[in-house]
Amino acid sequence: MIEKLKESERGQLRLNGASASGFSSRGVRMLHSRELLADLKEVVIEHEGEHYRLRATRKGKLILTK
Secondary structure (H helix, E strand, O other), rough: OEEEEOOOHHHOOEEEEEEEOOEEEEEOOOHHHHHHHHHOOOOEEEEEOEEEEEEEEEOOOOOEOO
């Protein structure tokens, strides 16, 4: 859920406690998809020895598969 922040933080958004700048007091980190994908349509993410593919569709959706 996205919520607007107080007046002193105008222009920022909060996503489940994470500010758009990247970090929150809850230890949640927010990344923009363009930071992960850059100019690519797909990246491979390694997690606990497993590989996952994060892919951007033509319609702008993200798909994560194992």
